[in-house]
Amino acid sequence: MAPGASLMTVRGPVAASSLGIILPHEHLFSMFGEEPAELHQYDRQLLLATVVPYLENLRAQGCTAIIDGTTAWFGRQPALLRDISARTGIHILTNTGYYGAANDRYVPKSALEESADQIAARWLAEWTDGIGGTGIKPGFLKLGVDAGPLSGIDRKLITAAARTHRKSGLTLAVHTGDNPAALHEQLTVLRAEGVAPGALVWIHANQCPDDAAVLGAAAAGAWISLDGLAADTLNRHLALCRALKSAGRLRQVLLSHDGNTFRANGKRPMKTYAALFTDFIPRLTAAGFDQAEIRSLTAHNPALAYAVGVRLLPQ
Numbered sequence: 001m002a003p004g005a006s007l008m009t010v011r012g013p014v015a016a017s018s019l020g021i022i023l024p025h026e027h028l029f030s031m032f033g034e035e036p037a038e039l040h041q042y043d044r045q046l047l048l049a050t051v052v053p054y055l056e057n058l059r060a061q062g063c064t065a066i067i068d069g070t071t072a073w074f075g076r077q078p079a080l081l082r083d084i085s086a087r088t089g090i091h092i093l094t095n096t097g098y099y100g101a102a103n104d105r106y107v108p109k110s111a112l113e114e115s116a117d118q119i120a121a122r123w124l125a126e127w128t129d130g131i132g133g134t135g136i137k138p139g140f141l142k143l144g145v146d147a148g149p150l151s152g153i154d155r156k157l158i159t160a161a162a163r164t165h166r167k168s169g170l171t172l173a174v175h176t177g178d179n180p181a182a183l184h185e186q187l188t189v190l191r192a193e194g195v196a197p198g199a200l201v202w203i204h205a206n207q208c209p210d211d212a213a214v215l216g217a218a219a220a221g222a223w224i225s226l227d228g229l230a231a232d233t234l235n236r237h238l239a240l241c242r243a244l245k246s247a248g249r250l251r252q253v254l255l256s257h258d259g260n261t262f263r264a265n266g267k268r269p270m271k272t273y274a275a276l277f278t279d280f281i282p283r284l285t286a287a288g289f290d291q292a293e294i295r296s297l298t299a300h301n302p303a304l305a306y307a308v309g310v311r312l313l314p315q
C-alpha cells in the first residue's frame with residue numbers, strides 16, 4: 001500500500017494501513033424503490049435501533065469499515081452515517097455522484113440540462129466543502145448505468161465523474177452488473193479524460209455470467225467487485241475468485257454483499273451482510289486460499305481501491 005494512503009470517512013481521513021476487514025459495497029439504509037427525494041425522512045429511532053446493533057455485531061466479527069453505496073436522491077444521509085460510525089466504532093464512507101441506473105429515476109432533473117463540467121463542479125463542491133452543510137466529505141463517487149450501450153446521460157455522468165476524479169482523487173464505483181460492454185465504454189470515457197482504469201470499480205461484476213468478460217476487465221486494470229455474497233451465491237463467488245486467482249488478478253478483487261440493514265423505513269425486509277464472515281472466509285480457507293490471499297481480498301484490496309488518490313494514464 002502506498003505510504004500515507006488514506007480513505008475519506010464520514011469522520012475524516014483514516015490511514016488505509018490502520019484498517020482490517022472492509023465491506024466495500026453495502027447500504028446501511030436506503031429508500032431505493034421509493035419516490036426520489038433530495039433528502040428523505042427516516043424513522044430515526046427505529047433506524048438506529050436496527051442498524052447500530054447489527055454493526056456492533058459485525059465489528060465483533062472483525063469488520064472495521066463499510067463503504068456505503070446509498071446515493072443522493074434515494075436516501076443518502078451523511079450526518080446519520082457519522083452518528084452511527086461514532087456509536088459503533090466502524091468507519092463509514094459515503095459518496096457523491098448520481099445513480100444513473102433504474103432508468104434514471106434517481107438522476108435529478110438538473111443533471112439532464114447541465115454539462116458534464118457543471119455536474120462535476122457540484123460533486124467537487126461536496127468534496128471541498130462537505131455535503132449539504134454537514135462538513136462531511138464523500139469518500140468516493142457512486143454512479144450507475146442502465147442496460148445496453150451507455151445512454152447520453154450515463155455517458156455525461158461518467159465523464160463528469162472522470163473530471164471529478166482528476167481533481168479529487170475519488171474512486172468511481174459504477175453499478176454496471178451484467179453489462180461488460182458498458183464497462184468497456186466507461187473505460188473508453190476514462191481514457192479520453194486521461195484517467196487510468198485503476199480508478200474504476202465494476203460494481204456487481206458477480207452478476208456477469210461471462211468469466212472471460214470479467215477477466216478481461218481485470219486485465220484492463222479495473223477493480224472487480226463481487227458484491228452479491230449470500231448463502232445461495234457462495235459457489236459462484238468462489239468460482240470467480242478461483243478464476244481471477246489463476247489469472248493473477250486476485251489483488252483487484254473486492255468482496256461484499258450489497259446488503260441493506262434498513263430499507264424503505266423498515267417497510268422492506270433487511271438484506272443481511274455477514275456471509276463473508278460466517279460462510280465465505282471459511283469457504284475460501286477450505287478451498288486453499290492462504291491467510292495472505294484472504295487478507296488481500298478482505299482488507300488490503302478494498303483499502304487500496306478506495307484510498308483517495310488521482311490515478312492518471314501515463315502521458
Ligand SMILES: [Zn+2]
Binds near residue numbers: 026027
Ligand atoms: Zn448497492
